[in-house]
Amino acid sequence: SMEKGLVVTQLDVEPGECIKVKGKIQSDAKGFAVNVGKDSNTLMLHFNPRFDCHGDVNTIVCNSKEDGVWGEEDRKAEFPFQHGDKIEICISFDQTEATVKLPEAEFKFPNRLGMEKIEYLAVEGDFKVKAIKFS
Numbered sequence: 001s002m003e004k005g006l007v008v009t010q011l012d013v014e015p016g017e018c019i020k021v022k023g024k025i026q027s028d029a030k031g032f033a034v035n036v037g038k039d040s041n042t043l044m045l046h047f048n049p050r051f052d053c054h055g056d057v058n059t060i061v062c063n064s065k066e067d068g069v070w071g072e073e074d075r076k077a078e079f080p081f082q083h084g085d086k087i088e089i090c091i092s093f094d095q096t097e098a099t100v101k102l103p104e105a106e107f108k109f110p111n112r113l114g115m116e117k118i119e120y121l122a123v124e125g126d127f128k129v130k131a132i133k134f135s
């Protein structure tokens with residue numbers, strides 16, 4: 001079965017604070033995802049870089065999820081990832097948007113649910129988590 005990745009619950013990350021996820025993209029990665037929100041059914045942001053999956057090649061798909069239902073997808077223009085990369089992804093948010101900071105790129109995604117705190121973090125797919133840090 002598709003084994004689960006890292007899941008962290010009972011968080012209390014407030015606007016302006018950062019969630020830093022450090023890890024390595026597997027050398028044969030098809031895709032990975034970083035999810036933040038209230039729980040697995042209520043996501044402020046599903047940040048899903050796809051190397052080759054669901055018919056997408058080298059495309060970041062972002063989305064939200066409300067009561068288990070996906071919202072409108074947002075496909076980003078840049079894809080600053082390569083197989084085997086060791087990266088640090090920094091996620092923060094305010095009442096209007098979530099920000100995903102990478103070494104050489106920054107992505108915004110609207111805070112569609114008006115979430116006021118992040119309680120849930122999950123990392124799925126072909127990404128090996130080395131460290132997480134909250135600052």
Ligand SMILES: CCCO[C@@H]1O[C@H](CO)[C@@H](O[C@@H]2O[C@H](CO)[C@H](O)[C@H](OCc3cn(Cc4ccccc4)nn3)[C@H]2O)[C@H](O)[C@H]1NC(C)=O
Binds near residue numbers: 002031033054070126
């Ligand atoms: C063209 C008509 C069909 O549209 C397609 O509909 C698919 C099903 O909704 C869309 O794929 C889904 O997009 C969602 C975001 O909008 C999520 O990415 C859905 O995946 C959830 C998920 C996470 N995981 C764990 C995981 C994550 C990363 C790598 C490996 C496992 N397994 N399933 C993923 O299945 C897919 O993005 C969408 N493609 C387009 C072009 O719209």
